Amino acid sequence: MSTGNNFWTTIKKKYSIYLILIALFIVCSLANPNFLSVNNLTNISRQLAVTTILALGATMLIISGMLDLSSGSVLALAGVFAVSAYKTTGSLFIAIIVGILTAVICNIINALMISTFKAPPFIATLAMLTVSRGVALLFTKGQNILQLGHFTVLGQGSIGVIPIPIIFLVVIAVFTWYLLNHTRFGRSLYAVGGNEEASIASGINVHKVKYTAFIINGIFVGLAGVLFMSRVNAGLPNGAINYEFTALTAAIIGGTSFSGGVGTVGGTLAGAFIVGFLDNIMNLTNVDSYMQQIVRGSIIALAVIYDIHTRNRRANSMLGRIADKGATKK
């Protein structure tokens, strides 16, 4: 009723995720003194950079009503290709290009299956998950590629005090934010995810939107692959398993709605850091690794229930106003 109430509900709705992140940060600092150490924080951020970059790509896709289950596997494929390109040519630049190109091609195939041939995103990218992991293992004959030399600078190096992966992450996050908020493509992403048929009827080139989203996702995944292999100082064909789920978790916790049309860069960043802090503090406090999985899963469940719950409340309040047009989709 009162405006004060409305104000607080808006604040709560808009910023609750950031409040949770801050609260978690404080709790973690109190729970274990090592958490706040520079060493630990740079370590977390190096690890987090990779999954967060994946999460930003995932956010874009989920906003447009799609999904990418293949990002972890494609990351590994792009990573091992980049590593071997570096070993042959000795050029970091060529390695990065090879990594990006590999992931972009995989994602164009994803888009082809989904947009052109109308395959459900879940199944199409599940297929890509399996195939790209297979190619990575075939190409390396299942062996890790070792002794990368200077290649490690991307994942392990710093500029000043700032780890290089974090610089990549910041650039990519700003880029994604800009895309979503300041480009026709971004606006179209939300529209396509919110109602694809209405978007077509409004003259939006839905194919182009979907292909573009996957290509950009490919660039992110390729870079993440290079950063990952560089940080672990090896080309691991079996690396980054289940990273796609960490990315999805971050996006979901960050408020990206699987019904499409809703999601923000800020939310996903917060979601990714919440997941990262939790993992870290559980490691620092020696929580059993099996237990960690249970905690993670429960958080996903809670985040989704919260999302649906707030959505229903909105729908209910709509019902009152719309009255004549039942707004619930039952």
Next chain:
Amino acid sequence: MKEQVKLRVSKIEKSFPGVKALDKIDFAVKKGSVHVLCGENGAGKSTLMKIINGIHQPDSGQIFIDEKPVKINNPIQARTLGISMIFQEMSYVPEMTVEENIFLGNLPVNKLGSVNWKEVRQRTNELLRAENLPYSPTTLLKDLTISDIQMLEIIKAISYNSEIIIMDEPTSAITLKEVEKLFVKIRELQARGVSIIYISHKLDEVFQIADEITVLRDGTVVESHPKEELDIETVITLMVGRKLTTTYPKEQVAIGEAMLQVENMNSPNVFHDINFHVRKGEILGFAGLMGAGRTEVMRSLYGLDARTSGVVQIKGQEVTIRNVRQSIDHGLVMLSEDRRRYGIIPMRSVKENTTLAYLKKVFYNFRNHKKVEKTIVSDMLAKMRVRTPTMDTPIASLSGGNQQKVVLAKWMIRNPDILILDEPTRGIDVGAKFEIYKLMTDLAREGKVVIIVSSELPELIGMCDRIYVMAKGTITGEINREDFSQELIMKYATGTLTSDGVN
């Protein structure tokens, strides 16, 4: 007998966050009578019905059945109290059969919990026979037409032996003939002593079927009278709270040269031999029964559906329209009949929905020009008289009429030459309807072209300069304004008459 009150609600109040939906509603329905609820979108009709059906709980107030106070916590409880509701958006499972849908949630089971399908089949057959419906119990729902399904919903309500049946806009998707069938059914039910609460925007129908009429406005009962004491004009005035001068603000404007010419357009099994033209300043109507192919022709012209042949000329130039983008670039836009499916992005803001078809107007030089966007949107919303709390409100939380106006605003900012409106006034209130008619008139005066597809003949007759009538996928008649009559249109629409002069 007729004076016995079956259902009474007393001082019902209900608030939703930020809005008072119902304010001290008193309302009584007599046994065996048809009680019509009228009101604009957002007046509270559906909320009141959902309270009676147990979907919503009132904040305060009391419901009485046969003058005994009852508490209705959910629709199942409502059903045991003899109340059932037929929704505007029908609830059915397309992949299930007729019999499964009728007994959904009410399947007869034995002690072990397994379904007695024999009984289901037998009772379904009885019901179908009793209501004279031609389909079999094993027909899948997706193979039936909307009106068949509507009838089925009514059967379902009857199968519960309901004493109070609530019908929310039951005729919004069915043809005139089927409306007659529905009314016969309602009369039958009435004779059995069933009370009907009937919600409708179609006032001519209301006056055909009603015994009593209650008008709601802004969550309160304005007035409640037996039908004999009211007429259409009065009801409209009560609904909108102001007097509307004329129902159709038609103006005669100068008709110019040909703007759009369609020749020999075909799409196998959908429509064939479509030829028509429209001139600057004209409002052109497309009449026909449901399934005549009117929407399909327009969708194809607009580039939403494919066609096998057809030449389209705009302003004398032959144009290629293979997709919606090309169509929009040629100044031809279309408002779809299904707003929620083809019109709105529900969770996005009014602002984003308004600029959706003209993004390059607000995104250029590598950024979103928020100020420009705000100005464009707020000007257009004001012009279209859209009522919304802010332009950042999700469009789904607006009333149907206001959503429709936003979708229209989306096209108006593109300043189109040719505007196709497919059932633009379906399910929206009188006030919004009038504003849409006004907009059509304004566009015609500016020398634009409006093509309107409608199933409401009075609307076509009131607004158009010329009407094409379609039947079975082709144009069967062309009528000029001076010759308009419902009878003539219906003759062409039912295929009993075909004019030779059509080209």
